Amino acid sequence: MSLTVVGSIAFDAVTTPFGSRERMLGGSAVHFSLASSFFTDVRIVGPVGEDFGDEHRAVLHGRGVISDDIEQVAGGKTFFWRGRYDYDLNTAHTEDTQLGVFGDFAPKLSQTARECDLLFLANIQPTLQREVRRQCERARFVALDSMNLWIETARDELLSTIGLVDCLLLNDAELRMLTGRANLLHAAREIMSLGPRAVVAKQGEYGCALFTPDGFFGLPAFPLETVVDPTGAGDSFAGGFLGSIAAHDGELTHETLKRAMAYGTALASFNVEEFGTERVARLTAQEIAARVAELQDITSFMGEPVALRG
Amino acid sequence: MSLTVVGSIAFDAVTTPFGSRERMLGGSAVHFSLASSFFTDVRIVGPVGEDFGDEHRAVLHGRGVISDDIEQVAGGKTFFWRGRYDYDLNTAHTEDTQLGVFGDFAPKLSQTARECDLLFLANIQPTLQREVRRQCERARFVALDSMNLWIETARDELLSTIGLVDCLLLNDAELRMLTGRANLLHAAREIMSLGPRAVVAKQGEYGCALFTPDGFFGLPAFPLETVVDPTGAGDSFAGGFLGSIAAHDGELTHETLKRAMAYGTALASFNVEEFGTERVARLTAQEIAARVAELQDITSFMGEPVALRG
Numbered sequence: 001m002s003l004t005v006v007g008s009i010a011f012d013a014v015t016t017p018f019g020s021r022e023r024m025l026g027g028s029a030v031h032f033s034l035a036s037s038f039f040t041d042v043r044i045v046g047p048v049g050e051d052f053g054d055e056h057r058a059v060l061h062g063r064g065v066i067s068d069d070i071e072q073v074a075g076g077k078t079f080f081w082r083g084r085y086d087y088d089l090n091t092a093h094t095e096d097t098q099l100g101v102f103g104d105f106a107p108k109l110s111q112t113a114r115e116c117d118l119l120f121l122a123n124i125q126p127t128l129q130r131e132v133r134r135q136c137e138r139a140r141f142v143a144l145d146s147m148n149l150w151i152e153t154a155r156d157e158l159l160s161t162i163g164l165v166d167c168l169l170l171n172d173a174e175l176r177m178l179t180g181r182a183n184l185l186h187a188a189r190e191i192m193s194l195g196p197r198a199v200v201a202k203q204g205e206y207g208c209a210l211f212t213p214d215g216f217f218g219l220p221a222f223p224l225e226t227v228v229d230p231t232g233a234g235d236s237f238a239g240g241f242l243g244s245i246a247a248h249d250g251e252l253t254h255e256t257l258k259r260a261m262a263y264g265t266a267l268a269s270f271n272v273e274e275f276g277t278e279r280v281a282r283l284t285a286q287e288i289a290a291r292v293a294e295l296q297d298i299t300s301f302m303g304e305p306v307a308l309r310g
Numbered sequence: 311m312s313l314t315v316v317g318s319i320a321f322d323a324v325t326t327p328f329g330s331r332e333r334m335l336g337g338s339a340v341h342f343s344l345a346s347s348f349f350t351d352v353r354i355v356g357p358v359g360e361d362f363g364d365e366h367r368a369v370l371h372g373r374g375v376i377s378d379d380i381e382q383v384a385g386g387k388t389f390f391w392r393g394r395y396d397y398d399l400n401t402a403h404t405e406d407t408q409l410g411v412f413g414d415f416a417p418k419l420s421q422t423a424r425e426c427d428l429l430f431l432a433n434i435q436p437t438l439q440r441e442v443r444r445q446c447e448r449a450r451f452v453a454l455d456s457m458n459l460w461i462e463t464a465r466d467e468l469l470s471t472i473g474l475v476d477c478l479l480l481n482d483a484e485l486r487m488l489t490g491r492a493n494l495l496h497a498a499r500e501i502m503s504l505g506p507r508a509v510v511a512k513q514g515e516y517g518c519a520l521f522t523p524d525g526f527f528g529l530p531a532f533p534l535e536t537v538v539d540p541t542g543a544g545d546s547f548a549g550g551f552l553g554s555i556a557a558h559d560g561e562l563t564h565e566t567l568k569r570a571m572a573y574g575t576a577l578a579s580f581n582v583e584e585f586g587t588e589r590v591a592r593l594t595a596q597e598i599a600a601r602v603a604e605l606q607d608i609t610s611f612m613g614e615p616v617a618l619r620g
Contacts, residue, residue: 038618063620087492182397185533206516209530216608220519220528223495247616258611285618298526300610301568306557308348308595310373 001246002041004113004139005032006132007122007235008102009046009070012276013082016089018228024276025056027079028122028145031232034280035239035267036120037063038288040246043113045069045132047101049076059281069113076101089227089272090204107132114138118246120238121165123147126158133164140250143167143242145234151178163195166252169238172201172209184209185216198257200241200264202234210261214254219261222269222295229275233268236280240267240288266291311556312351314423314449315342316442317432317545318412319356319380322586323392326399328538334586335366337389338432338455341542344590345549345577346430347373348598350556353423355379355442357411359386369591379423386411399537399582400514417442424448428556430548431475433457436468443474450560453477453552455544461488473505476562479548482511482519494519495526508567510551510574512544520571524564529571532579532605539585543578546590550577550598576601 010027014020033044043066048056052072060067077100084093107128119139121129123146133142142165150158151174158178162168168191172184179187188199188211199211205227207220241264248256266288273279320337324330343354353376358366362382370377387410394403417438429449431439433456443452452475460468461484468488472478478501482494489497498509498521509521515537517530551574558566576598583589 038620039616040619089492182399183534183536185535203516206513207528207530209533216533217611218517218530218533218609219611220517220530223519223526223528224493225495226493244616247618255612259616262611263616283620285620288618296611299528301527301529301572301606302565306349306554306569306573308557308598309350310348310593310595 001117001250002043002115003036003118003120003242003246004043004045004109004116004136005029005036005120005122006045006107006109007032007120007124008079009044009048009052010079010081011051012231013080014084014229014231014275016085016229017087018226019275021275025059026081026231026276028232028235030060030277031235031271031280032120032122032239033060033065034063034277035236035271036243036246037065038283038285039243042066043069043116045107045109045113047071047073047076047105049073049078049101052078059277062281069110071108073101083231085230089230092231107135109135117141117250118242119143120242121145122235122238126150126154126161130157130161130164133161141166141242141245141252143169143238145169145238146174148174148177159194162191166196167198167200168196169200169202169234169241171234172203175199175201185211197252200261202237208237208261208265210257212254212257217254217258217261219265219295219299222265222291223298224269224273227272230272231276233272236271237264237268240264262292262295263288265295311427311560312353312425313346313428313430313552313556314353314355314419314426314446315339315346315430315432316355316417316419317342317430317434318389319354319358319362320389320391321361322541323390324394324539324541324585326395326539327397328536329585331585335369336391336541336586338542338545340370340587341545341581341590342430342432342549343370343375344373344587345546345581346553346556347375348593348595349553349573352376353379353426355417355419355423357381357383357386357415359383359388359411362388369587372591379420381418383411393541395540399540402541417445419445427451427560428552429453430552431455432545432548436460436464436471440467440471440474443471451476451552451555451562453479453548455479455548456484458484458487469504472501475506477508477510478506479510479512479544479551481544482513485509485511495521507562510571512547518547518571518575520567522564522567527564527568527571529575529605529609532575532601533608534579534583537582540582541586543582546581547574547578550574572602572605573598575605
């Protein structure tokens with residue numbers, strides 16, 4: 001099944017306790033497309049400037065990502081983000097943001113991009129997400145990510161866009177912020193009442209939780225010796241999640257969504273092991289399969305009942 | 311197998327967004343003993359004052375908890391705690407603490423209490439925990455809980471006591487505080503290098519994580535419609551955890567510890583559904599078994615591999 005992602009393509013400058021990079025390929029659509037490339041055909045949509053070169057495109061092509069819908073703006077500069085993580089790797093401290101060509105981004109999808117079976121609306125302005133959603137009317141499964149900025153500045157537009165998608169992926173703090181509900185079950189139920197049939201709460205080092213009308217599913221994060229750079233973890237998760245659904249012909253049972261959570265968790269865990277796209281760019285199918293198997297092992301227990309009293 | 315718990319027996323005054331209670335039975339040893347009573351014979355050790363009456367003892371006896379080792383101090387007052395939870399139910403705000411007879415507590419265990427197979431050292435001063443550990447030299451499995459107060463004021467004594475037990479149960483923030491390590495894998499490994507063969511990180515609404523030399527195990531918390539009163543959740547977890555181990559004849563494989571985590575999670579989830587001991591006091595074996603089965607369902611996924619590319 002074909003998959004289209006619309007989001008940012010960026011250069012990131014990142015400093016963490018484990019080192020730094022001055023200018024590496026990043027952006028939500030990049031992390032997503034590399035992660036999902038292990039599962040299906042992926043088409044990336046987003047703007048870049050004149051500073052985006054063949055070596056950057058080569059990273060995408062190395063994983064078979066289709067880059068025809070990348071819009072290169074003459075005289076423009078690619079979106080740039082500079083951030084820092086301290087030992088609490090859960091929080092990114094933004095030091096500089098230069099929107100560049102991303103500031104005037106008005107997504108225009110090719111006919112092929114529009115005819116995708118699955119669509120991921122990475123974190124961009126909700127009105128633009130809605131416009132893309134409209135263009136891809138054939139898509140069988142549409143998932144959306146967002147952030148606190150849009151909850152604060154464009155809440156109504158965000159809620160109405162959420163009403164047009166099948167799945168919302170959000171940090172748990174953002175889910176609470178968006179719905180005003182402290183209990184995630186209640187928050188997820190409120191989101192589902194707007195339209196989506198699935199809600200994924202991303203919980204950073206604590207893993208992730210899935211809510212559907214059929215129930216709940218919780219998965220811890222994969223335990224890592226070292227988290228080097230958390231940038232892009234959420235988008236890599238989404239890439240594994242949607243990729244896995246695509247690989248199962250878009251089947252949307254609670255069971256296939258549970259498995260998709262495991263693939264999302266695996267891809268996110270690889271993403272954070274090194275800076276930027278470095279780890280996922282040279283990842284192998286065998287490594288993913290092994291990590292999912294390990295994830296199953298470290299989350300399953302024998303239910304053989306204890307003889308209880310009373 | 312016989313199980314002894316040494317800790318606080320208290321009266322709690324608790325206010326949460328869902329109501330309040332002025333004076334209810336509480337304390338770490340009470341919550342622990344009620345939870346573990348579903349699995350094995352439990353003996354509770356701790357001091358109470360003259361204000362501790364038959365109606366309080368009846369709550370323990372109602373679950374078959376052996377109260378012979380409760381020391382009633384003439385003229386004394388039972389430990390009293392007053393606390394409040396806001397909508398963030400993860401944090402208790404202490405408003406009043408009156409140690410009463412607990413201030414001079416010097417645990418003296420009966421011969422039978424000393425001959426226990428399993429021992430839980432609930433959160434009391436680490437030197438007292440060590441003294442109890444010494445008295446119970448026959449115990450095959452000893453677990454210990456502690457808190458930030460002792461990490462701040464009695465760190466060395468705490469570390470040396472931890473060296474004498476088989477398992478440490480601690481909140482993840484406390485584990486980081488105690489070891490100075492941000493990564494829980496590293497923190498747990500450091501604790502295990504002191505002696506324990508298992509470390510349990512309690513993560514509140516996010517569940518719990520187990521570390522042993524054989525590996526890692528993670529389990530989300532059971533999702534609840536309403537958390538009414540979190541007081542005692544950690545001790546109820548410990549009660550289910552040690553109880554399950556006792557019910558498996560003290561077998562200490564990674565597999566039995568994983569299952570113990572599930573029983574701990576189940577007992578903690580019941581504990582917080584109502585105030586104080588109210589829910590666990592009238593809990594049934596059938597309800598526990600059903601919740602563990604449900605927990606297994608909401609954490610397991612089919613590993614049937616996706617056909618991956620690359």
